[in-house]
Amino acid sequence: MxxxxxxxxxxxxxxxxxxxxxxxxxxxxxxxxxxxxxxxxxxxxxxxxxxxxxxxxxxxxxxxxxxxxxxxxxxxxxxxxxxxxxxxxxxxxxxxxxxxxxxxxxxxxxxxxxxxxxxxxxxxxxxxxxxxxxxxxxxxxxxxxxxxxxxxxxxxxxxxxxxxxxxxxxxxxxxxxxxxxxxxxxxxxxxxxxxxxxxxxxxxxxxxxxxxxxxxxxxxxxxxxxxxxxxxxxxDFFNNEYLQIKNVYLDSNNDLFVKWINPCSETFKFKTEIYAITNGNWKLVCQGHNDSYNPYTQMTNNLYWKSSDYLKSGEKFLIRIYLDNNLIYTNIHTSSLMTSIL
Incomplete structure (x- = not known):
């Protein structure tokens, strides 16, 4: 050289x-x-x-x-x-x-x-x-x-x-x-x-x-x-051939919905964690597991996670979603109950 x-x-x-x-x-x-x-x-x-x-x-x-x-x-x-x-x-x-x-x-x-x-x-x-x-x-x-x-x-x-x-x-x-x-x-x-x-x-x-x-x-x-x-x-940058997250939201009752792009029939270990602010720190208030999670079935049947029973108070929630222990999504969401009150 x-x-x-x-x-x-x-x-x-x-x-x-x-x-x-x-x-x-x-x-x-x-x-x-x-x-x-x-x-x-x-x-x-x-x-x-x-x-x-x-x-x-x-x-x-x-x-x-x-x-x-x-x-x-x-x-x-x-x-x-x-x-x-x-x-x-x-x-x-x-x-x-x-x-x-x-x-x-x-x-x-x-x-x-x-x-x-x-x-x-x-x-x-x-x-x-x-x-x-x-x-x-x-x-x-x-x-x-x-x-x-x-x-x-x-x-x-x-x-x-x-x-x-x-x-x-x-x-x-x-x-x-x-x-x-x-x-x-x-x-x-x-x-x-x-x-x-x-x-x-x-x-x-x-x-x-x-x-x-x-x-x-x-x-x-x-x-x-x-x-x-x-x-x-x-x-120009991405192939977009396989499964990817599309949208995550809390409905008017604070139940959790997850939407996918290219939903497949493969089976994953699904885990979700929802945190709320307690004394200035994020505290786990709700979690869900499904070791035989099928994105295609979930999307086809419009299935959701019944999280509303655990999210009756609090203004903001931190949501995390994992597939096979890989972090797929995390973001802070405003409570739908607070939005409806406002």
């Missing part, structure tokens, strides 16, 4: 090499992308840092591992010393692990990867590539073999962008495995990366956006609130 030249306009280099992209997708080349489960994103925003997989500050943390154990175990150990970004959203990895899957579905899948609620951190690509400890590859680093990494504008200009930004169906005439590898081309930052250059924090829908905001301390939320949003074109 050659000596670094800093303050390079890398986005212009990429733009000059991606004139083949339709106009509606060209904006994607201006950014570097890191996606992870919503609970991990909450910690990243709280810490103000992204850490590599081997970093000491992650050793004792409760981190949701989005990756396939099989892929990670066969990835060169040196790669785990880098924070990893992609040149694009909707990589093949994201297609495999995005969305809520049951434990049985994960076990029966080929790679056992799972990111139930993906959130994107979208960075100015120049801010990332101009870091003195940043590098990039022309293909996936998830390989037991040595993959070349680079750090110069000349090497970037030689990248196979026609495959890195290949968004269409792969035809029979094309080299499928090569395109898949190159769609996974990565940007790397050694050890740790601050959040300088973070432009957008993208969630799939309003329920997940509210969950992320609820997970953040008010001081942290104040820093990022203006850039947490749903993308104007969600299909």
């Amino acid at each position: 050659q000596e670094r030249i800093l303050d390079v306009n890398y986005s212009n280099i990429i733009a000059s090499k991606t004139t083949f992209l339709p106009n509606n997708l060209k904006y994607l080349t201006q950014y570097a992308y890191h996606f992870s489960n919503i609970t991990n994103i909450s910690k990243i925003l709280t810490d103000g840092m992204l850490y590599c997989r081997n970093h000491k500050d992650l050793k004792n943390c409760d981190v949701h591992d989005n990756a396939s154990p099989e892929v990670i175990n066969h990835t060169n150990k040196l790669v785990k010393d880098y924070v990893r970004f992609y040149f694009r959203p909707k990589t093949p990895t994201q297609y495999r692990n995005e969305g809520i899957l049951s434990e049985d579905a994960i076990i029966n899948s080929n790679l056992h990867a799972h990111c139930p609620i993906p959130v994107f951190l979208v960075f100015d690509i120049n801010a990332i590539l101009n870091k003195p400890n940043s590098y990039f590859s022309h293909e996936s680093l998830a390989s037991p073999n040595k993959v070349d990494i680079f750090n110069t504008p000349q090497d970037l200009s030689r990248a196979p962008f026609e495959h890195i930004y290949h968004f269409n169906y792969i035809s029979e005439e094309e080299d499928k495995q090569l395109i898949i590898k190159r769609r996974h081309a990565e940007i790397l930052v050694k050890k740790a990366c601050n959040l300088h250059g973070l432009k957008h924090i993208y969630c799939r829908n309003t329920a997940e956006l509210n969950t992320l905001k609820s997970l953040l301390h008010p001081q942290i939320l104040n820093i990022y609130d203006k850039i947490i949003s749903i993308p104007k074109n969600p299909r």
Whole structure:
């Protein structure tokens, strides 16, 4: 690798090499992308840092591992010393692990990867590539073999962008495995990366956006609130193939209703917790369990949780919902009884 030249306009280099992209997708080349489960994103925003997989500050943390154990175990150990970004959203990895899957579905899948609620951190690509400890590859680093990494504008200009930004169906005439590898081309930052250059924090829908905001301390939320949003074109970022939360609300009696997108007939362990303020602290006042929960059956029959008997007093309630021990939703709701009084 050659000596670094800093303050390079890398986005212009990429733009000059991606004139083949339709106009509606060209904006994607201006950014570097890191996606992870919503609970991990909450910690990243709280810490103000992204850490590599081997970093000491992650050793004792409760981190949701989005990756396939099989892929990670066969990835060169040196790669785990880098924070990893992609040149694009909707990589093949994201297609495999995005969305809520049951434990049985994960076990029966080929790679056992799972990111139930993906959130994107979208960075100015120049801010990332101009870091003195940043590098990039022309293909996936998830390989037991040595993959070349680079750090110069000349090497970037030689990248196979026609495959890195290949968004269409792969035809029979094309080299499928090569395109898949190159769609996974990565940007790397050694050890740790601050959040300088973070432009957008993208969630799939309003329920997940509210969950992320609820997970953040008010001081942290104040820093990022203006850039947490749903993308104007969600299909540019998310596949939306599997189960996801749509809406959670208390009806006029304070009974709990949960609505899903893509409700499936798979079975989950469902748990809900509802907290009320007592002496300035949140206290658990109601909880429900169902170890054979079927979202499709619940939606089809308009079933709900009879929580009203426990929510007769109090103005606000904190609601949490878990599927197979994964936090799916949390937010503060105003009592419907108080609303009707007002």
